[in-house]
Amino acid sequence: MDYISNILFAVALLAGVGFFVMNVRKLIRNIKLGREVDRSDNKSARWKNMARVALGQSKMVSRPIAGILHIIVYIGFIIINIEVLEIIIDGLFGTHRVFQPLLGDGVYGFLIGTFEVLALLVFVSVIVFWLRRNVIRLKRFLNKEMKGWPKNDGNFILYFEMVLMSLFIVMNATDPSFQEAGIGNPISQFVAPWFSGLSVDTIHLIERSAWWVHILGILVFLNYLYYSKHLHILLAFPNTYYANLNPKGQFTNLESVTNEVKMMMDPDADPYAMPAEGAEEEVPEKFGASDVMDLNRVQLLNAYTCTECGRCTSACPANLTGKELSPRGIMMKTRDRLEEVGKNIDKNGEFKDDQKQLLNDYIxxxxxxxxxxxxxxxxxxxxxxxxxxxIMDMRRYLVMEQSAAPQELNMMMTNVENNGAMWQYSPMDRLNWKDE
Incomplete structure (x- = not known):
């Protein structure tokens, strides 16, 4: 009968990994719907940025309590899942704790013992996170965009982690040979007595059940990521690598505008020139962005990477003064629209106009x-x-494609065009102040 369980394990593993790969391919396709952008400069700074921010969690600790707890969960969850390698080998070949004789009791006991301590720390940290969301109810988790699925998603992942950590401890606690060896069980040795009154067969059933649910839970968790804000577990690394390295506040010039200006300054350019015979007439490039396909690939990667933590919104002066703007909401709506476009492509083989766009329908x-x-x-x-x-790319679209800027901004731009300054008086009067 052992070979049947091995086959079932192989099928579950292939199905879980296969579905994950399919979703990753879909994710990459959706991101590539955006415009190409060159972020190949300064590779050393990009690697350092990724190591410091994504791996080192340097920006998390700006809020110490949440930051330290997040680091515990992050490190614990990643390191504990190293044991998945042993589980996969045991599941495929019918072995049991295959690494124990290979590594020796000392090394193996140290590793599993470390995993158990981390599992307890992760469990406690997750409980604190749950309390912050559902009992303390921090304000940044209560914004209007955090209703329904976004709120539930945050809780679901916490329940996932609680269950997986508990199953790991129970799996060790109900393994008699492991407990008798007395190695690597600093936490599970205190849980093992809970099962002391049960028969050997019942304990073995609990151990096998915990083992199976643990590995199946990990596979479910892996595939849940695509539908969850927790994609940042994977995407934080490319996102920080491809982040904009320019000083904050330095905006890029639109290439389409630059080309227009160059043509205006070229005395030999003919703006009314007709395309050569047989050549296709070029469609003018759109100024700014009105839909996700107008954004660049890094911006779409940003949308999928958003952790929905709300730090951006809690620091936004517009949001703090009661305005409609929520930077977190901007990223969530961009991701929602991108997912809608992706489903449209899945259904039709290509994107069919759905009479919607990111601007107005979402933002x-x-x-x-x-x-x-x-x-x-x-x-x-x-x-x-x-x-x-x-936000700036969509503003550019409103101003340059629709002339839909607020009245105050239109007045300012008119003054700049007519007077060379923001103020509504002649440039000849600029120095009148010195005569007063």
Whole structure:
């Protein structure tokens, strides 16, 4: 009968990993719907940025309690799952704790003991996170965009982690040979007595059940990531690598605008020139962004990487003064629209116009114009997401494609065009103040 369980394990493993790979391919396809952007410069700084921010969690600890707890969960969960390698080998070949004789009791006991301590620390940290969300109810977890699925998603992942850590301890506690060896059981030795009154067969059934549910839970968790904000576990690394290294507040010039200006300054250029015979007439490039396909690939990667932690929104001066803008909401809406576009492609084989776009259907002009472009959201984000770049690209579209800027801004731009300054008086009067 052992070979049947081995086959079932192999099927579950292939199904779990296969579905994960399918979703990763879909994720990459969706991100590639955006415009290409060159972020190949200064590779050494990019690697350092990734090591410091994604791996080292340097921006998390700006809020010490949440930061330290997050580091415990992050390190604990990653290190504990090293044991998955042993589980996979045992599951495929019918062995039991295959690494114990290979590594020796000393090394193996140290590793498993470390895993158990980390499992307890992760469990306690997750309990604190749950209390912060559901009992203390921190304000940044209560914004209007955190209703329904986003709120439930945050709790689901905490329950996942509680169950997985508990199963790991129970699995060790109900393994008689492991407990008798007295190695690597600093936590499970205190749980083992809970099962002392049960028969050997019952204890073995509990151990096998915990083992199976633990590994199946990990496979479910792996595939749950695509549908969850917890994609940042994987995407934080490329996101921080491809982050904008320019000083905050330095905006890029639109290539389309630059080309227009160059043509205006070229005395030999003919703006009315017709395309050569047989050549296709070029469609003018859109100024700014009105939908996700107009954004660049790093911005779409940002949307999928968003942790929904709300640090950006809690630091946003517009949001703090009651405006509609929530930088977290901007990223969540961008991701929702991108997912909708992806489903459209899945259904039709290509994108079919659905009479929707990111602007207006998801993000309103009121939100965009509430932004003060102060970069507080960019500074606060623990994984270097840049909501401001999306806001500015959509503002560019409103101004340059729809002439839909607020009246005050239109007046200012008119004054700049006519007077060379923001103020509504002649340039000849600029120095009148010195005569007063």
């Amino acid at each position: 309103t002009p009121e939100e965009l114009w509430a932004c003060t472009s102060c970069n507080a959201c960019v500074e606060e984000c623990p994984v270097n997401i840049d909501p401001l770049s999306i």
